[in-house]
Amino acid sequence: MQRSTHRVDTGTGHVVVIGGGIAGLAAAHRLIGAGLRVTLLEATDRLGGKLMTGEIAGTQVDLGAESMLARRPEAVDLARAVGLGDRLQPPATATASVWTRGDLRPMPKGHVMGVPGDPAVLSGVISPEGLARIAQERDLTPTAVGDDVAVGAYVADRLGREVVDRLVEPLLGGVYAGDAYRISMRAAVPQLFEVVQEGGSLLDGVQRIQQQAAARQQTGPVFQGIDGGIGTLPGAVADAVRAGGGEILTATPVLGLTRTADGWDVRTDTRVIAADGIVLAAPAWSASTLLAAESPAASAELAGVEYASMALVTLAFRRSDVAVTGALDGRSGFLVPPVDGRTIKASTFSTHKWQWVADAAPDLFILRTSVGRYGEEDHLHREDTELVDVSLRDLADAIGLGAKPVDTEVTRWIGGLPQYPVGHLTRVARIRDEVAKLPGLRVCGAVYDGVGIPACIAGAHRAADEIVADITGGTAGEILATGTLVQGTRSEAGQ
Structure with missing residues (x-):
């Protein structure tokens, strides 16, 4: 049965953010700080995108991204802004290796x-x-x-x-x-x-x-983690958005966008939401679908963006079963060149790399491997047990690990990483040029400015600032700096 929809008009100064990954959440946080009303819509039943925690052998660990670049300020600043500053933690060791030509090499x-x-x-x-x-x-x-x-x-x-x-x-x-x-x-x-x-x-x-x-003369760690996992960041940002009066709805896919005389209509399966502005922080394929009617050129460009899929295999061993040999001692993990013909492309020794993991599970040795590259994704169709087995075989060859894990977890990120082939930035410029023809709409996310967490947050702030300028005549940065919302109706460009 088709569900009926009704139109919800929230008045001026309302922005809908589409996508609940870290980019969408960062945009919502920025907009709330500028004094606007925000509704964030996420199609799936969870927030955070590729930032996610889970459990292995009763211990919370990251099952997605595990660190963020600290030499750029955006991610660290956001973590501090949402109350995670005292949980920021650099790697305990960053001594990685390359497993190539039959040996682990520094x-x-x-x-x-x-x-x-x-x-x-x-x-x-x-x-x-x-x-x-x-x-x-x-x-x-x-x-x-x-x-x-x-x-x-x-x-x-x-x-x-x-x-x-x-x-x-x-x-x-x-x-x-x-x-x-x-x-x-x-x-x-x-x-x-x-x-x-x-x-x-x-x-x-x-x-x-x-x-x-x-x-x-840059000082300080190159990367930072968070005690409890990078995957705790989205929840903290979401809590801050809600505390500022923002509405966050999960399991709410957006079905269509329509430009109106005084803004936008955002259609879900239950209602149509009136918005003064939209931040579209969705993957390229979703953004392409949503822009097809209002910007066919931007839609076509987004449809051409390719993605790679991968899987993370997290393994927990009894520490007593894992001999700390020269292959393990002091290392944070290793990379694997594809030319060597192995299945795994990397392994991270989480217990060594993150002190909070070691403290949370003193009797365990936790590590993870990654499988899958662009154009080499057949491995991802294997059963979870097969991915565990091939990971264990490669680990045995690389570091002599022969122990049996006490728990395993396989996390598949299908279409997880946008690809940046030659000409990508020119494509992004064309997309932004076309989107700029639609007053009150901006795009952000890993497709545009970089796949790292700080880059996604920076792009989100840019999108939010431009929306604020459209609606109020000021920028989010100016408003955050002065603490004053520039009151007003839609800008002439947005009418």
């Missing part, structure tokens, strides 16, 4: 996403022949990059495929679950793209990046 230092300034730092990971190839780079003719270039293709051209296959690929794969030979340098490693645009030696360009970083 992760090289002194590189930019696997690209070295000095070939010597890659000794052990790269063969002598590969190091000799890198050493020839300064003698090569400069490589033109145009408006964009694939990271893997450019680096292989300058330094040889081995440095890409054994270091750049697993590092980029850990962020995007993608293919280094397709991933846009301009989007994924912008500081590297800036120096290669200048031409000349890639090695010299990386050295300049390193010198600039040293001159900034």
Whole structure:
């Protein structure tokens, strides 16, 4: 039976946020802080998107993203703003390895996403022949990059495929679950793209990046976690939104958007909500569907965004069954180059990496593996028990772990990570240009400005600020700074 709908008019100053991942929640939090009324609609029955906690052997752990970049302020600032400041925690150890050519090898230092300034730092990971190839780079003719270039293709051209296959690929794969030979340098490693645009030696360009970083003298941890898991952040933000008067509805998919004479109508299966503004913080495929009628061009661009799927296999062992050998001692985990033909692409030793995990489960050793890359997702169709078994086989080969887990948890992130191929930022610019033709609507999320948590939050703040400007004539930043809501009706652009 078709459910009837009714139109709810909440008056001026009302924004509907579509999507309850961290971007949507951050946008809602920003809008509430600017004094607007907010309704957040999430299609699924939970908030947080790829940030999620769960239990293994009675211990709460992250089953999605587990850390956030601390050298950018947005995520750390949001955590503090919603009362989690005293629970921020850097990794207890960040000593990672690369499992390649049959051995665990220390992760090289002194590189930019696997690209070295000095070939010597890659000794052990790269063969002598590969190091000799890198050493020839300064003698090569400069490589033109145009408006964009694939990271893997450019680096292989300058330094040889081995440095890409054994270091750049697993590092980029850990962020995007993608293919280094397709991933846009301009989007994924912008500081590297800036120096290669200048031409000349890639090695010299990386050295300049390193010198600039040293001159900034950044201190403090590169990454931060949260005691109890990064997955606790969405709930804390949601609580703050509700405390500010915002409404959050889960299991409420949006079925359509219609531009009206004085704003927008947002249609769900039970009602039509009148809004002065919309922040669309949904995945590309959902945003494409919702924009099809009002912006066919933006919809078509969003429909072309591809995603990678992956699975996380979390394993808990009795600590007494896990011998702390040289392969485990002091390490936070390891990456696995695809070229080595293994199933897992990485493993994180959660008990070593996060003190809060070790404290919460002193008798357990908890780790997790990740499976699945762009274009290599057949593994995800296996049963959970099969994914556990292949993870255990690879762990036995990598670190000699032969113990039987006391508990396991497999978390599948289908369509979890948008891909950033060459030209991605140009696509994003076209999307934003088309969306800008729709007054009172903005987009944000991992599709646009980066897949990391701080990047998603920054994009959400940008979208919220622009909506506030449309509705009130001020920006959220100005309002938050002064504590004063700029009262008014819709801006002329929004009428």
